[in-house]
Amino acid sequence: xxxxxxxxxxxxxxxxxxxxxxxxxxxxxxxxxxVVGAGGLGxxxxxxxxxxxxxxxxxxxxxxxxxxxxxxxxxHTTARxxxxxxxxxxxxxxxxxxxxxxxxxxxxxxxxNALEIIANYDIVADGxxxxxxxYLVSDACFFAKKTLVTAAVGQFDGQLSTFKPHDRSPDGAPxxxxxxxMGELPPRGLFPACEEAGVLGALPGVLGSMQAMEVIKELLGxxxxxxxxxxxxxALATRFYETKLSWNPDNSLTxxxxxxxxxxxxxxxxx
Numbered sequence: 457x458x459x460x461x462x463x464x465x466x467x468x469x470x471x472x473x474x475x476x477x478x479x480x481x482x483x484x485x486x487x488x489x490x491v492v493g494a495g496g497l498g499x500x501x502x503x504x505x506x507x508x509x510x511x512x513x514x515x516x517x518x519x520x521x522x523x524x525x526x527x528x529x530x531x532h533t534t535a536r537x538x539x540x541x542x543x544x545x546x547x548x549x550x551x552x553x554x555x556x557x558x559x560x561x562x563x564x565x566x567x568x569n570a571l572e573i574i575a576n577y578d579i580v581a582d583g584x585x586x587x588x589x590x591y592l593v594s595d596a597c598f599f600a601k602k603t604l605v606t607a608a609v610g611q612f613d614g615q616l617s618t619f620k621p622h623d624r625s626p627d628g629a630p631x632x633x634x635x636x637x638m639g640e641l642p643p644r645g646l647f648p649a650c651e652e653a654g655v656l657g658a659l660p661g662v663l664g665s666m667q668a669m670e671v672i673k674e675l676l677g678x679x680x681x682x683x684x685x686x687x688x689x690x691a692l693a694t695r696f697y698e699t700k701l702s703w704n705p706d707n708s709l710t711x712x713x714x715x716x717x718x719x720x721x722x723x724x725x726x727x
Contacts, residue, residue: 457482463555467509475678481509485555487675488512490577492565492593494541495519496660497583497607497667499531504668505581506549506556510675513549514577516561517541528657565589567719570596581671582606583664591641592724594634595709595716598622603674605682606634607667611653612691614663617701618670618682621710629703631683636704641723659691 459467459481470476470484489510491498494517505513521532521544529541536544542560549558561573570592574580580602582593590606597604601622608615621633666687673679688697708715708722716722 457485459485460555463509466553466555470508476676480676480678484509484672484675485511487579488514488577489671489675490514490516490574490580491583492516492580492589493583493585494529494531494545495525495583495585496528496655496657497609497664498545499529500661500664501581501583501607501668501671502531502545502549503552504665505671506553508668508672509553510556512557512559512577514559514561514573515542515545516563516565516573517545518562518564528655528660530661565592565596567592567722567724570719571600574600574602577602579671579674580604581667583660583667587638587642588724590634591638591722592719594619595722596719598633598709599719603683604634605667605670605674607663609655609660609663611655612659614659614689614691616663616666616670616682616687616689617685618674620681620683621703623683625684625703630710632701632703633707633710635707635709637686637701640708656691662689662691 467481470481471478487510489505491502494515519541520538521536521541523537525532531548532544540562542562546558546560549556574596580597582590582604584590594604598621604619606617619633620631623631625631670682684701686699686701705712
């Protein structure tokens with residue numbers, strides 16, 4: 457897949473990188489990435505994936521743009537209040553990089569449609585804002601054998617990791633899944649939502665940009681994957697922390713005696 461003269465100039469800073477070059481840029485051009493959520497994390501994530509030249513970006517989000525989104529969701533504008541977030545994001549992406557093909561999924565991701573949607577993409581990046589969707593997307597990626605890069609933010613902190621439990625780690629055990637980190641779906645109200653607790657607007661910009669970096673690394677096969685590691689960021693202290701994640705043989709999805717063998721066997725409703 458040859459790069460056009462416009463693309464050669466556009467991606468010039470990538471092309472001079474030994475780790476990317478022409479072959480790597482073509483790999484990005486042929487890649488298909490699904491982004492779950494076009495909100496605080498999805499906004500910078502989508503921006504940088506588009507700028508990097510990802511050939512096809514799918515966006516799944518059922519919400520519309522509201523004024524309160526604009527303090528952090530930088531892919532949207534005041535003029536687009538009231539329109540679907542997928543459409544708003546598509547407009548921004550196409551204005552930035554017309555070489556990117558955007559597929560809108562203006563709907564909720566559910567146990568009924570997740571596998572069908574995810575099957576069309578090479579990798580999934582989850583930037584949603586609630587636990588039921590995170591569990592659903594993680595489980596669906598396991599069944600679809602797709603790598604998942606996921607991030608989450610609190611008021612002044614965030615976390616980032618990559619999950620590929622369909623593959624094996626160097627020690628022969630499966631890579632951990634989201635359920636190895638969090639256990640079972642926490643009860644509703646245990647962790648307050650963004651509209652209740654608040655979030656500093658620039659914080660998801662940091663985590664969403666890092667999330668884009670991890671997606672690009674996975675697509676190019678460069679650097680060290682975050683699989684098996686959880687990166688945490690404390691914005692007030694300006695500190696990063698890292699902890700190792702291990703496969704939990706008792707987890708209900710990929711454990712030695714899994715009780716979840718399909719998406720229909722788990723309850724992803726916010727309890």
